[in-house]
Amino acid sequence: LARIGTGTSFAEETATSVEATEAVTLATAAGGTLPIPDLLTATDEDGVSVFALDAQTGTNTTLVSGKTISTAGYNGTFLGPTIQLTDGQSVRFDITNNLGEETTVHWHGLHIAPSNDGGPQNTIEDGATWSPATTINQGEACTLWYHPHGLGTTADQVALGLAGLMIIDDGSDANAALPHDYGADDIPIIMQSTAVTSAGAFATANNNFTASASTLKFLVNGMSATDETPTLEVAYGRVRLRLLNASLTDSITVARSDSASFTQVASDAGLLLEPLSITSLRISPGERAEIVLDLTAADDAVKLQATVRNTTNGTRYTASMLSVSSTATSAADDLPTTLNTITDLDATDATTRTFTLSNSGASMLINGIAGTTMDIMDANAVMTTLGAIEQWTITNSSTNIYHNFHLHDVPFQIVSVAGAAPTGANTAWRDTIEVAPGTSVVIKMQFTDYADNEYMYMLHCHNVIHEDDGMMLALMVMS
Numbered sequence: 001l002a003r004i005g006t007g008t009s010f011a012e013e014t015a016t017s018v019e020a021t022e023a024v025t026l027a028t029a030a031g032g033t034l035p036i037p038d039l040l041t042a043t044d045e046d047g048v049s050v051f052a053l054d055a056q057t058g059t060n061t062t063l064v065s066g067k068t069i070s071t072a073g074y075n076g077t078f079l080g081p082t083i084q085l086t087d088g089q090s091v092r093f094d095i096t097n098n099l100g101e102e103t104t105v106h107w108h109g110l111h112i113a114p115s116n117d118g119g120p121q122n123t124i125e126d127g128a129t130w131s132p133a134t135t136i137n138q139g140e141a142c143t144l145w146y147h148p149h150g151l152g153t154t155a156d157q158v159a160l161g162l163a164g165l166m167i168i169d170d171g172s173d174a175n176a177a178l179p180h181d182y183g184a185d186d187i188p189i190i191m192q193s194t195a196v197t198s199a200g201a202f203a204t205a206n207n208n209f210t211a212s213a214s215t216l217k218f219l220v221n222g223m224s225a226t227d228e229t230p231t232l233e234v235a236y237g238r239v240r241l242r243l244l245n246a247s248l249t250d251s252i253t254v255a256r257s258d259s260a261s262f263t264q265v266a267s268d269a270g271l272l273l274e275p276l277s278i279t280s281l282r283i284s285p286g287e288r289a290e291i292v293l294d295l296t297a298a299d300d301a302v303k304l305q306a307t308v309r310n311t312t313n314g315t316r317y318t319a320s321m322l323s324v325s326s327t328a329t330s331a332a333d334d335l336p337t338t339l340n341t342i343t344d345l346d347a348t349d350a351t352t353r354t355f356t357l358s359n360s361g362a363s364m365l366i367n368g369i370a371g372t373t374m375d376i377m378d379a380n381a382v383m384t385t386l387g388a389i390e391q392w393t394i395t396n397s398s399t400n401i402y403h404n405f406h407l408h409d410v411p412f413q414i415v416s417v418a419g420a421a422p423t424g425a426n427t428a429w430r431d432t433i434e435v436a437p438g439t440s441v442v443i444k445m446q447f448t449d450y451a452d453n454e455y456m457y458m459l460h461c462h463n464v465i466h467e468d469d470g471m472m473l474a475l476m477v478m479s
């Protein structure tokens with residue numbers, strides 16, 4: 001049986017040079033203007049859209065004065081370009097690794113075959129190119145993201161800046177009725193609660209995310225909101241913000257600084273049933289949420305603040321994360337009243353499983369197992385079959401430590417949260433869900449389209465420090 005983590009690499013090609021044109025730079029935007037990652041342009045090869053990503057290293061000398069911080073990015077030195085895809089599109093991703101160390105690239109939330117998923121088995125050796133090809137088959141309009149997923153190295157590589165957004169258009173009328181002009185009224189917001197240690201490196205251990213151990217920074221699209229509030233001016237009366245929490249460990253609560261309401265239109269895995277008026281939104285690591293701000297209703301700029309909460313401690317700080325203004329003079333059109341229809345999965349005959357997330361000191365466990373090595377089809381792998389409907393109870397039995405639960409391949413529906421029926425965004429599809437200490441979340445899902453008897457999906461806590469410390473198991477969908 002194949003073993004991962006032994007240096008075996010899969011589906012490699014010889015390295016080709018990729019032009020780095022879509023640079024995102026860390027913390028150097030002038031005048032407080034929010035930097036916006038470029039859209040990645042595809043080249044067409046006989047009807048296949050080919051997206052080239054070059055994982056590369058860089059340095060930053062401006063984020064913390066006197067410190068030269070190592071960074072990494074895709075097609076630039078921090079973060080990566082946005083990949084915009086449409087259901088039915090044939091695509092190939094050519095990922096070249098120029099990091100000087102092994103990496104992988106996982107398409108978080110994408111419904112894709114296990115051999116193309118970019119988990120720990122899809123190692124890309126330094127200097128090599130990995131080229132997964134697929135037809136986009138998501139079925140939902142959603143905001144996904146891509147990031148490394150090596151066994152035990154995810155936190156290190158994500159902390160350096162290896163993360164980018166992926167936007168899926170499902171062709172629905174509802175998605176088209178929402179703001180969808182990228183960079184104009186449809187804006188990516190990559191939030192990172194990060195910290196720079198006294199040694200001048202991005203923190204990757206939980207105990208370095210404190211003001212005494214490190215310089216805390218809240219980054220928005222690579223710009224430090226800790227130092228100057230990013231500003232965004234749009235020409236529309238309404239703007240859609242695609243929020244991603246790309247932090248290693250911290251949950252982020254987003255609210256307007258005037259406490260007024262705003263509208264959520266999508267969870268991390270799809271549009272909500274209908275627009276949801278909220279006054280704050282907590283987003284755990286790895287999660288996304290789409291919100292719409294009505295700008296013509298406000299006389300002044302709409303200001304958003306982010307309250308950062310370490311998953312082990314209390315509130316750490318509030319950052320003024322974004323100030324959005326509009327040059328539009330007429331009121332925005334109404335939002336559609338219905339955004340999505342979701343067919344409830346029939347779990348009457350579902351296979352049921354329980355996953356208990358716990359810790360023994362720094363060792364992070366699922367059902368008592370630390371998934372720090374993974375053998376295909378070993379005793380720890382969760383085995384299911386193509387087409388199966390399953391219902392899982394996820395319990396956080398740690399004291400005072402938040403965990404969250406992310407499943408690869410398919411989104412899930414939420415049956416209950418701490419014993420109560422789901423409300424708000426939890427009535428939509430999700431792929432990541434926070435589980436508070438001492439509580440359980442029940443989810444159900446169906447494994448469709450893709451099966452493989454050699455390649456594995458993953459299920460894990462998306463506090464990526466916990467993930468690296470073992471809170472991850474393999475999932476095999478067998479044909």
Ligand code: C2O
Pocket residue numbers: 106108147149286406408458460462
């Ligand atoms: Cu965002 Cu298994 O990962």
Ligand code: CU
Pocket residue numbers: 402403404461462463466467471
């Ligand atoms: Cu966790």
